[in-house]
Amino acid sequence: MKVEIYRVSETSLIVYFGHSINLELIERIALFSHTVQQRYQGKIIEVIPSYTTLLMEYHPVKTDVQELMYWCKTQAEQMANSKAVTSESKTVTFPVYYHPEVAPDLEHIAKEKQLSVQQVIDIHSKNEYTVCAIGFAPGFAFLGTVDPKIAIPRHSEPRLNVAKGSVAIADEQTAIYPQQTPGGWQIIGNCPVDLFNIEQEPMMPFEVGDKVRFEPISREKYLALGGVL
Template sequence: MIRFDSVSETCLMVMLADEIDLDLTPLIARLASQIDADFTNQLIDIVPAYTSILIHFHPDKVTERLLRERVQLCYERWQGKSRHTGGKLIELPVYYHPEVGPDLVSLAEVKGLSIDEVIALHSGQIYTVCAIGFAPGFAFLASVDEAIAMPRHAEPRLSVAPGSVGIANQQTAVYPSQSPGGWQIIGNCPKSLFNPEQEPMTPFQVGDQVRFQPVDRTAFQSLGGEIWPHWK
């Protein structure tokens, strides 16, 4: 299934599904990459997400009709075939501990698990980057094990530490910078995940895979991690 919606005179929405399907993520990533490569000078931005691709284009340089035709052609060529994108595997160190993960203990209690079991379940998965948004470098990763899936807090925190590793339902993510947020925080990653002075600014692309590697407090601090005392 593919559907095109004209959002505005300069934006085209490509819908590939009505529900989240991780099997679609590699195809979405591949389509977005191909369109970006084919129309580099004609696009303002291209935003792949869980079920869609938003194409923001220069109307004086390319027509919506041409974009639709190209996307449709690529979709028909790749649908049902191997969807491997060549996306990279990103390994991220995480210090799982209540002093950096204020929701770790409560999540374990609600789920009837030990803290070690929560850590093993979270770090035992390989996650897919399904979308990037909310904040620069914030990658939505799916899917966490159902045994540790937890909804967002009803009332978001005013300030979440940079590097915080959180869970929201069946998604997980790392906050690349300090911001408000309502995810269940279970640990912290000391690695910088967004730097506007570097190219690329973030290591993530839709279709990449992510694996978390538990580290102890000493390793966490040696990698630049900081204990966050300002939870609100």
């Protein structure tokens, strides 16, 4: 696989690992993100990994940009073409209350997919997802991939207010809304755990390349954990 790298400003580079999305590539990008930050500690300000790219901001005074570009291209191509990847990812489990009183689209998806509500819950919660990208809002992780049995397009007209903690599906991706916001994804549950806290370190419980699982919980446990109806 050929890796492409370009300067996009006086203080940033972008590395293209490919042009098609797959979970294995995301894991390689996540590993590269860790590696470059460790090697250039104190010189790299921020890295933003995504589905097929990694955007990197660096200190222009502390960094030899030509050396950085050469190292990034060499290291990225080595990782992209290696047969095995030693992942540094972790698995995070989130509690979810799957019920129509917090999930306005749960029964609709079940009917649309000719499944029972419990089958939708089982299919969604028994899968393991990869954090493919973080964006849209702080703490909003795009998770892939949803089982085709319950994959469903987003609403044609977004809701003006989606409750904080809403667990939702859009096509083959799922996510948790970290705060109340407009949104068009199909809501199937609610998670009472905060996904973004500026006063904590780290501010988010996951990063790109990590794995996410969902654990169904009862109404009582949901309320005990701070869930809102």
